[in-house]
Structure formats: structure tokens, C-alpha cells
Amino acid sequence: MCAHPAGPRHAEVHPHAPQSGLPPSTSEELDRLYPKVWPRNAFRAPDGVVRIAGVDVRELVRTYGTPLFVIDEADFKARCAEYAEAFDDPALVHYAAKAFLCTEVARWVKNQGLSLDVSSGGELAIALRADFPPERIAFHGNNKSVEELQTAVEAGVGLIVLDSFYEIARLAEVAASRDVVQPVLVRVTVGVEAHTHEFIATAHEDQKFGFSLAAGDAAEAVRRVLNTPSLRLVGLHSHIGSQIFDADGFEVAARRVIGLIADLRKEHGPELTEQLSTVDLGGGFGIAYTERDNPPPPAQMITQIRDIVRKECEFADLPVPRIAGEPGRAIAGPGTVTLYEVGTIKDVVLGDDAVRRFVSVDGGMSDNIRTALYGAAYDCRLVSRASDDGQPQEVGAAMSRVVGKHCESGDVVVRDCWLPDTLTPGDLLAVAATGAYCYSMASNYNRQPRPPVVAVRNGTHRLLLRRETYEDMLRLEVP
Numbered sequence: 340m341c342a343h344p345a346g347p348r349h350a351e352v353h354p355h356a357p358q359s360g361l362p363p364s365t366s367e368e369l370d371r372l373y374p375k376v377w378p379r380n381a382f383r384a385p386d387g388v389v390r391i392a393g394v395d396v397r398e399l400v401r402t403y404g405t406p407l408f409v410i411d412e413a414d415f416k417a418r419c420a421e422y423a424e425a426f427d428d429p430a431l432v433h434y435a436a437k438a439f440l441c442t443e444v445a446r447w448v449k450n451q452g453l454s455l456d457v458s459s460g461g462e463l464a465i466a467l468r469a470d471f472p473p474e475r476i477a478f479h480g481n482n483k484s485v486e487e488l489q490t491a492v493e494a495g496v497g498l499i500v501l502d503s504f505y506e507i508a509r510l511a512e513v514a515a516s517r518d519v520v521q522p523v524l525v526r527v528t529v530g531v532e533a534h535t536h537e538f539i540a541t542a543h544e545d546q547k548f549g550f551s552l553a554a555g556d557a558a559e560a561v562r563r564v565l566n567t568p569s570l571r572l573v574g575l576h577s578h579i580g581s582q583i584f585d586a587d588g589f590e591v592a593a594r595r596v597i598g599l600i601a602d603l604r605k606e607h608g609p610e611l612t613e614q615l616s617t618v619d620l621g622g623g624f625g626i627a628y629t630e631r632d633n634p635p636p637p638a639q640m641i642t643q644i645r646d647i648v649r650k651e652c653e654f655a656d657l658p659v660p661r662i663a664g665e666p667g668r669a670i671a672g673p674g675t676v677t678l679y680e681v682g683t684i685k686d687v688v689l690g691d692d693a694v695r696r697f698v699s700v701d702g703g704m705s706d707n708i709r710t711a712l713y714g715a716a717y718d719c720r721l722v723s724r725a726s727d728d729g730q731p732q733e734v735g736a737a738m739s740r741v742v743g744k745h746c747e748s749g750d751v752v753v754r755d756c757w758l759p760d761t762l763t764p765g766d767l768l769a770v771a772a773t774g775a776y777c778y779s780m781a782s783n784y785n786r787q788p789r790p791p792v793v794a795v796r797n798g799t800h801r802l803l804l805r806r807e808t809y810e811d812m813l814r815l816e817v818p
């Protein structure tokens with residue numbers, strides 16, 4: 340058990356601390372890995388050191404250094420399988436590559452039978468390198484270049500998700516000039532306010548994606564596609580945002596899309612409803628970043644959405660389309676952690692006796708921009724030892740801010756978390772649930788090389804992406 344000699348002094352430091360609450364009352368609590376937040380195969384062993392899929396984090400760091408992304412391979416694959424089951428067909432699950440993609444991950448997704456959502460030529464290139472079946476790839480984006488469209492059509496990409504009138508014309512030409520009839524979805528902006536951060540909500544009216552339903556653009560897009568011999572409309576698409584915890588927004592989106600199909604039937608006849616065999620409701624399924632987050636299991640949310648679609652179709656006397664989805668975060672996010680080494684610890688006096696503890700690690704906003712960009716909250720733990728080192732001693736908890744090494748005061752990895760006041764340079768910290776939108780949004784800010792990505796499974800580890808080197812960066816320089 341531990342008391343908190345330093346607790347009160349630090350406890351009051353940051354009154355708005357989202358994850359702070361009361362200081363942990365035991366060292367077990369301070370060291371706890373909440374199962375819903377941490378990779379399924381991450382455990383703290385009796386020696387106090389965390390193992391992920393049976394691999395000691397210290398061994399990973401000795402081998403690969405820090406910062407380091409560690410993926411629990413079985414966790415990633417299990418989540419693929421759970422979404423495949425929830426959607427009733429793996430091919431209806433389009434893993435959103437933007438969350439995280441490398442060749443090996445594309446192979447995992449392929450071997451699980453899932454489809455893939457790519458939104459750039461770069462993501463497509465990785466998918467093709469992994470021999471991902473092109474017919475199971477959907478290509479997204481609000482401003483795909485002509486070159487990207489050409490590559491996609493030539494590769495035989497199964498679906499292109501149309502996002503603008505210009506794109507309809509461009510793709511029509513690209514497909515016609517190659518004698519291809521390209522299957523497409525029309526992305527509909529359904530006007531739903533998803534309850535999430537403004538920057539990751541995508542189906543309210545005032546943003547750049549899709550064709551507005553309310554303004555009639557979606558119906559006009561359908562008209563134009565139907566009049567284009569080189570395009571074949573096979574369904575509609577809607578994506579309302581990201582990190583969503585309840586089915587309400589999806590249900591409204593589904594109702595509006597089905598309503599649009601009913602209107603289109605009036606205009607184009609019943610054959611069109613047979614043709615619109617797929618409704619893709621996008622991604623956005625939320626995950627637990629901290630113990631306060633309670634996302635529903637995938638099956639629950641998806642069953643609710645599918646029930647609504649079925650009822651709406653029965654009501655409108657429409658054939659029930661296949662419901663597809665595009666989970667990215669919910670598959671890639673929870674099974675990965677980022678390991679950092681503590682470099683410096685600084686207590687800064689804020690006045691009124693308040694102190695903020697800054698714990699600097701060897702990465703930062705270059706490997707995790709989400710905290711700076713969205714105010715995202717994360718769970719962070721000491722993982723290279725137990726807080727009390729296994730000794731019956733009192734360990735205090737200090738409310739800490741984990742910051743990176745960049746020249747930016749907004750370079751925060753975890754805004755507020757309790758860390759043991761025994762923390763010392765050289766200790767290893769892990770930040771949980773960093774599998775989605777961390778590596779994929781990584782940068783070279785301050786010319787910091789991107790970290791490696793390692794997969795762990797059954798007590799073994801292997802490199803998926805090596806650490807970027809200064810030579811990699813220098814290679815871009817012209818002589």
C-alpha cells in the first residue's frame with residue numbers, strides 16, 4: 340500500500356485535469372493497466388515490469404530504442420475478426436488505412452478477409468505492395484489527383500468514393516480512356532452533428548467532404564453518375580466523424596441515406612434501388628483512451644445500426660442494402676503503445692504553492708500530435724518497474740504533464756496523469772492506445788526521425804518499420 344507524501348502538493352496543481360481526479364491510493368492503482376485501455380496482451384509481471392504479448396518492454400527498448408511503437412499483433416487481428424463478425428461479412432469491413440498502415444499490417448487485414456479504405460496514392464501504394472486484392476480496396480478523398488485516379492483505375496480498385504462534381508468528370512474521363520466501367524459510391528453529407536471534436540466531425544454541413552443531401556447535391560451527383568457510361572453507381576456512402584460512442588448519429592445518418600434512396604427511386608425507378616446494393620456508413624467507432632471512456636462493443640453498435648436500416652427499408656418498401664463500415668481507430672488504436680524514456684523531470688512553481696511537474700520524454704508531438712491537435716487524453720504508466728520497486732515503501736503520486744522534446748510549448752503527450760514521485764530519468768513510460776493516428780500523423784518536426792514500429796506476438800518481436808535515420812532525411816536534399 341502506498342500513502343501520498345507528495346500527493347496534496349501536486350494534486351491541486353491543475354484544476355482542469357481531465358484524467359486527474361484523486362491521486363491513486365495504492366501503488367497497485369498507480370501501476371494498473373486498465374484492460375479496456377491497454378493492449379489485450381499487456382500485463383505487469385510480478386517483478387513490476389510490463390510484458391506485451393510476453394515480451395519485456397526493457398528488452399524491446401534494448402533492441403530498438405525509444406520512442407518505440409509496439410503493436411500487440413493478436414489484439415489487432417482479434418479486433419479485425421470482431422468487426423468482421425459484427426458486419427456479418429469480413430469484406431464489408433473496410434479497415435481505414437489512415438489510422439495506421441504498413442505493408443505487414445495490410446497483409447494482416449488482407450488475411451483476415453477484410454477490405455481496405457485508402458485515401459491517398461501513398462496508402463494505395465502500400466496496399467498494392469502487400470498484394471492486397473484491388474477489388475477489395477475503396478479509394479477515398481475530397482481531392483484525389485488525376486494521377487491517383489489513374490493509378491486506382493489501372494490497379495482495378497473495387498470502389499472509388501466520389502466526393503465532388505469535378506471528380507465525377509475527371510474519373511469519367513480516366514475510366515473511359517482505359518475502357519473501364521468503374522464502380523463508385525457517392526459520398527453523401529447527411530447533416531449529422533457527431534458528438535466528437537469539431538476537427539474530426541465530418542458530416543455536418545459546413546465542412547469539405549461529400550455532397551450535401553439537404554442542398555440536393557447528392558441527388559444531382561447520382562444523376563450525373565447515372566448519365567456517365569464509364570461509371571457504375573453501386574451505393575452510397577456517409578461518414579459522420581470519429582471517436583463516437585453511441586449509435587444515435589449513425590442511426591440518423593442511416594435514416595437519411597435510406598430516405599435519399601427512397602427519393603431516388605421516385606426519380607429513377609425501382610431498378611436503381613437494386614443497383615444501390617451497398618450503404619457504407621463509414622468509420623468513427625470510439626475507443627477507450629482512459630478508464631473514463633466506455634465505448635460499446637462493436638457488435639452492439641453495429642446491430643443497432645443494421646436494425647435501423649432494416650426497419651427504414653421495410654417502412655419505405657426498399658430492398659435492404661448491404662451495410663458496410665470503415666473502422667480505423669477501433670481496430671488499430673487499442674493494441675498499440677508508445678514507449679518513451681524519461682529524460683528530465685522539472686517541478687515548475689506556478690504560484691500559490693502550486694507546482695506543475697513536467698516529465699520530458701524522448702519523442703513528443705512528432706510521434707503523437709493528437710494531444711496538441713484535439714486536446715486528446717491518454718493513459719500513461721511507468722512500465723519498466725513497479726512504482727514501489729516491489730518494496731514495502733510509501734510511494735507518492737505526482738500529477739504530471741508528460742511533454743516531448745520539441746521546441747514548442749504545446750508539445751504535450753499526456754496533459755495530466757499521475758506518475759510515481761519515485762520517477763527518475765531512464766525510467767520507461769508507456770502511453771496506451773496510440774495505434775491510430777499517431778504514427779500515421781507523425782512528422783519530422785525539429786528533424787526528429789520517426790520511431791520504429793514493432794509487432795509482438797507469443798513472446799517474440801519483429802520490426803515492421805525501422806527507425807528513420809538522419810541519412811533518410813538527408814537523402815531528400817539535393818546535392
Ligand SMILES: Cc1ncc(COP(=O)(O)O)c(C=O)c1O
Nearest residue numbers: 435578581622623665666667668
Ligand atoms: C471516410 C472515412 N472513413 C473512415 C474513417 C475512419 O475513422 P475511424 O478511425 O474513426 O474509425 C475516417 C476518418 O475519420 C474517414 O474519414
Ligand SMILES: N[C@@H](CCCC[NH3+])C(=O)O
Nearest residue numbers: 437539581582709775776
Ligand atoms: N485523425 C483523427 C481522426 C480523423 C480521421 C479521419 N477522418 C484522430 O486522430 O482522431
